[in-house]
Amino acid sequence: MFQWFGKVSFVPYTKVSEFARHLKDGRLTGSRCKKCGDTSFPPRADCGACMSGDFELVERNGKATLHTFTEIVAAPTGFEDVAPYTVGVADLDEGGRILAWIGDTISKDEIEIGMKLQVVPRIFEEVEEIKVYYSLEKPGTTWGVAPPPS
Amino acid sequence: MSRVGIIGIGHGVFGRRSDATVQELAFEAFRAAMEDAGIERGTIDASVIAAVPEYHKQRSVAGVVQEYLGLNPAPTWLTEVACASGSAAIRTAWMSIKAGVHDVVAVIGCQKMTELETAEILALMGRVGEVQWESNFGTTFPAYYAMFAKRHMHEFGTTREQLLQVAVKNHFYGAKNPMALFRKEITLEKALASEDVASPFQVYDCCANADGAACVILATEDKAKAMSAKPVWLDGMACATASMSVLRRPHLVGLPSAEKAGADAYAMAGVKPDDIDVADVHDCFTIAEIMAYEDLGFCKKGEGGPFVSDRQSYIGGKVAVNVDGGLKAKGHPIGATGVSMTYEIAKQLRGEAGDRQVPDATVGLTHNVGGIGQYCFVQVLRRD
Numbered sequence: 001m002f003q004w005f006g007k008v009s010f011v012p013y014t015k016v017s018e019f020a021r022h023l024k025d026g027r028l029t030g031s032r033c034k035k036c037g038d039t040s041f042p043p044r045a046d047c048g049a050c051m052s053g054d055f056e057l058v059e060r061n062g063k064a065t066l067h068t069f070t071e072i073v074a075a076p077t078g079f080e081d082v083a084p085y086t087v088g089v090a091d092l093d094e095g096g097r098i099l100a101w102i103g104d105t106i107s108k109d110e111i112e113i114g115m116k117l118q119v120v121p122r123i124f125e126e127v128e129e130i131k132v133y134y135s136l137e138k139p140g141t142t143w144g145v146a147p148p149p150s
Numbered sequence: 151m152s153r154v155g156i157i158g159i160g161h162g163v164f165g166r167r168s169d170a171t172v173q174e175l176a177f178e179a180f181r182a183a184m185e186d187a188g189i190e191r192g193t194i195d196a197s198v199i200a201a202v203p204e205y206h207k208q209r210s211v212a213g214v215v216q217e218y219l220g221l222n223p224a225p226t227w228l229t230e231v232a233c234a235s236g237s238a239a240i241r242t243a244w245m246s247i248k249a250g251v252h253d254v255v256a257v258i259g260c261q262k263m264t265e266l267e268t269a270e271i272l273a274l275m276g277r278v279g280e281v282q283w284e285s286n287f288g289t290t291f292p293a294y295y296a297m298f299a300k301r302h303m304h305e306f307g308t309t310r311e312q313l314l315q316v317a318v319k320n321h322f323y324g325a326k327n328p329m330a331l332f333r334k335e336i337t338l339e340k341a342l343a344s345e346d347v348a349s350p351f352q353v354y355d356c357c358a359n360a361d362g363a364a365c366v367i368l369a370t371e372d373k374a375k376a377m378s379a380k381p382v383w384l385d386g387m388a389c390a391t392a393s394m395s396v397l398r399r400p401h402l403v404g405l406p407s408a409e410k411a412g413a414d415a416y417a418m419a420g421v422k423p424d425d426i427d428v429a430d431v432h433d434c435f436t437i438a439e440i441m442a443y444e445d446l447g448f449c450k451k452g453e454g455g456p457f458v459s460d461r462q463s464y465i466g467g468k469v470a471v472n473v474d475g476g477l478k479a480k481g482h483p484i485g486a487t488g489v490s491m492t493y494e495i496a497k498q499l500r501g502e503a504g505d506r507q508v509p510d511a512t513v514g515l516t517h518n519v520g521g522i523g524q525y526c527f528v529q530v531l532r533r534d
Binding site: 089 | 269272273275276277281282283284285286287288289290292293296297298300301304345346347348349350351395396397398402
């Protein structure tokens with residue numbers, strides 16, 4: 001189901017595809033190595049520290065700080081209809097970095113490097129197929145979370 | 151350790167070359183390099199072709215180039231590491247000579263970028279980043295460097311004017327290079343009035359796609375001394391990598407691959423940044439040249455902005471940088487660019503650069519970056 005992830009998906013198959021299901025259910029997850037405990041965001045199936053392939057996805061709190069950003073005017077294929085849009089890179093409080101759109105809770109003139117952010121799971125509602133992503137929003141922004149899978 | 155020398159150099163005109171195929175472009179540069187070296191094709195033991203395949207309709211372009219140059223049945227192979235393919239080709243040619251496999255190797259960087267439709271270009275542009283976690287948010291090539299620029303401005307106070315001073319300088323010198331795509335000087339005011347691309351970048355922060363080719367011919371030390379009156383020596387040859395993803399870089403205000411490759415190349419050649427008289431660095435975007443000054447030790451981290459606005463990278467400054475116009479004014483046919491850099495530095499060290507000659511240049515450097523810094527190749531070149 002990894003093709004759910006992103007307005008345009010270039011990667012339908014991956015060993016961390018459950019990430020997309022969690023995102024649809026309102027949870028941001030990263031990977032944790034079951035052998036050495038090393039964590040990663042973005043998640044990876046194969047541990048960068050000890051090389052083990054035994055991993056699990058664990059929920060992240062999504063608290064972050066803006067590292068840098070850009071407003072993209074000249075958009076590539078598949079993104080022309082949403083341009084201009086602002087992409088940010090943020091440092092996650094729990095480790096790792098994330099790249100995402102800066103969402104509509106933050107106005108253009110409020111954006112500054114160093115600002116606190118909340119990563120929020122999102123679903124494109126205007127399309128029929130399942131399309132999920134996440135955005136960078138003001139701290140305290142809430143969203144609906146589905147119950148964990150039984 | 152024996153050295154590897156450059157015995158011939160050639161360069162075609164960069165631009166929108168709707169008059170020529172990729173192999174015809176390659177031939178222009180190859181013929182010029184062969185005439186420069188004063189050798190016949192039978193002397194060439196092998197060739198290495200640099201080109202980025204996805205821009206060409208012809209698949210496996212090394213084959214058609216080798217045939218058109220008339221080099222069959224000599225061996226050839228293609229190297230590809232995005233925009234650093236040219237330097238990778240020189241590195242593999244250098245390695246084959248160092249290993250004693252070949253004595254004389256021609257390196258041809260060639261690229262035809264204007265064969266593709268705009269839609270195909272836009273689709274390719276959307277896949278320059280890491281496609282699993284980044285490209286699905288619509289990132290582009292300029293967007294990554296724009297984010298480096300924003301962070302550099304935040305940490306060090308680098309200004310829009312300082313960024314665009316890189317473009318002003320490179321167009322100033324591009325106007326003196328008959329091989330350049332843009333041969334016109336520009337003003338800061340004109341650059342500041344250009345269209346937005348990805349903030350803070352405008353059109354004049356970005357280099358342009360182009361068609362073109364360049365060629366260098368390398369030989370063993372003994373053969374270079376016998377065959378050339380003015381060999382230029384590849385004395386520092388380094389290459390390093392950094393993560394594809396900007397999410398896994400230690401910092402975003404420079405290229406870790408360039409810091410490492412620069413340090414390694416200086417050590418191998420036994421020189422310091424202060425020894426470099428002339429350099430060609432990878433100015434795909436204005437911030438890229440400013441980061442290169444810092445990554446290569448021409449100035450301290452964070453001082454790249456003032457370095458260009460104080461004219462330290464002009465001829466007569468601390469180190470002359472991109473006095474062939476750089477990618478910015480010369481154009482960036484991605485497979486050819488690294489070879490074009492080595493061509494320019496060899497020309498400078500031979501004292502043949504005409505209007506843009508750096509007086510008494512003896513030690514030069516090339517800095518060729520692939521993608522957004524995943525790969526970086528640094529060469530230190532010297533004349534006797």
